[in-house]
Amino acid sequence: MPSSGASKPKVVVCRDLGPDVMPLLTKRDDIEVVLWTEDRVSDRQWLLENVKGAVGIVIVFSELVDAELLDAAGPNLKVVSTMSVGYEHIHVPELAKRNIRLGYTPDVLTDAVADISVMLALMAGRNANETMGIVREGLWPKFIWAPFALCGPQLSTSGVSASRTVGFLGFGRISHATLARLIPFGVTDCIYSSNPNSSTSYKKERDEKLLSQHQPQLKSLRAVDLDTLGRESDVLFILAPGGPKTRHLVNEDFLRKMKKHSVLVNAGRGTVVDSDALAKALREKWIWGAGIDVVEGEPNVGKDHPLLKEPRCNILPHIGSASFETRLAMATLAVDNCLAGITEQEMPAELDVKAL
Numbered sequence: 069m070p071s072s073g074a075s076k077p078k079v080v081v082c083r084d085l086g087p088d089v090m091p092l093l094t095k096r097d098d099i100e101v102v103l104w105t106e107d108r109v110s111d112r113q114w115l116l117e118n119v120k121g122a123v124g125i126v127i128v129f130s131e132l133v134d135a136e137l138l139d140a141a142g143p144n145l146k147v148v149s150t151m152s153v154g155y156e157h158i159h160v161p162e163l164a165k166r167n168i169r170l171g172y173t174p175d176v177l178t179d180a181v182a183d184i185s186v187m188l189a190l191m192a193g194r195n196a197n198e199t200m201g202i203v204r205e206g207l208w209p210k211f212i213w214a215p216f217a218l219c220g221p222q223l224s225t226s227g228v229s230a231s232r233t234v235g236f237l238g239f240g241r242i243s244h245a246t247l248a249r250l251i252p253f254g255v256t257d258c259i260y261s262s263n264p265n266s267s268t269s270y271k272k273e274r275d276e277k278l279l280s281q282h283q284p285q286l287k288s289l290r291a292v293d294l295d296t297l298g299r300e301s302d303v304l305f306i307l308a309p310g311g312p313k314t315r316h317l318v319n320e321d322f323l324r325k326m327k328k329h330s331v332l333v334n335a336g337r338g339t340v341v342d343s344d345a346l347a348k349a350l351r352e353k354w355i356w357g358a359g360i361d362v363v364e365g366e367p368n369v370g371k372d373h374p375l376l377k378e379p380r381c382n383i384l385p386h387i388g389s390a391s392f393e394t395r396l397a398m399a400t401l402a403v404d405n406c407l408a409g410i411t412e413q414e415m416p417a418e419l420d421v422k423a424l
């Protein structure tokens with residue numbers, strides 16, 4: 069843990085951001101960098117002690133930023149910079165109260181998360197977890213190939229007559245990028261339910277743009293209520309940012325309305341989905357399968373978790389943005405945001421904490 073010159077402004081960094089990015093901080097002689105060197109969630113006590121007097125903190129989505137932490141930091145704190153696009157782990161009103169700025173990492177991860185969303189849809193529809201399990205357990209030699217064994221619903225519509233309606237719970241940048249990837253799969257109808265605070269004129273303009281961008285393939289794009297979203301989606305992508313307003317929107321009631329052959333993908337936040345209800349939906353075959361990158365309560369998802377008992381549940385350990393290119397861009401942006409925040413300049417990507 070480097071420590072030079074007690075009087076220099078202190079920046080606490082809760083993960084080693086690697087050899088390309090750390091020097092952006094450590095090579096500066098006008099700040100003191102305090103680093104949590106382990107590749108796991110920083111210890112809360114360590115953070116509470118080290119954050120005292122800091123001007124900036126660089127975190128990831130597993131560090132909770134609440135009144136306790138901000139009080140421990142004290143009045144010098146100017147910026148919290150999270151290496152994530154989501155900010156469910158940050159009590160934003162507490163930042164607003166204290167005039168602390170918030171940096172985040174939108175855009176740079178859009179493609180990586182959209183890629184993995186499509187991957188999860190394919191994995192869930194085509195039974196990746198279950199079928200890879202057969203191979204992993206050495207059961208392939210005993211497996212009798214049969215015409216309809218281990219089939220699942222096809223994502224692409226080319227060559228088959230059925231059309232596919234894709235649904236999005238949350239309709240921001242990552243959803244748009246996911247939709248773009250699905251157009252070549254033959255998707256013609258898209259429905260979504262999104263932030264009720266976005267203005268009607270913004271939504272109208274955005275939807276017209278998306279429709280014209282995906283002409284002539286995309287025939288319809290509609291904002292719908294949650295009931296319709298559940299009932300009509302063949303593949304439902306949950307790409308909402310989380311937080312109290314979206315907690316358990318996908319619950320037993322919602323899942324019971326879904327089609328039997330539908331696939332649910334969650335690459336947004338685990339809290340949007342009630343895990344017990346999803347496990348029941350899979351067990352009782354209300355839906356076909358699920359592909360999830362996020363789970364409520366993660367990373368505490370051990371072997372006994374109800375979702376792990378469901379073969380049709382394809383689970384990844386929150387790796388949506390985990391490509392070399394994207395993580396490098398995110399780490400760089402998080403540092404740039406932090407440096408701009410502590411020097412009171414315009415941040416490359418700032419969330420307006422007073423407007424959230």
Ligand SMILES: O=CC(=O)O
Pocket residue numbers: 129151152153154155177388389
């Ligand atoms: O989940 C990842 C992120 O919010 O960046």
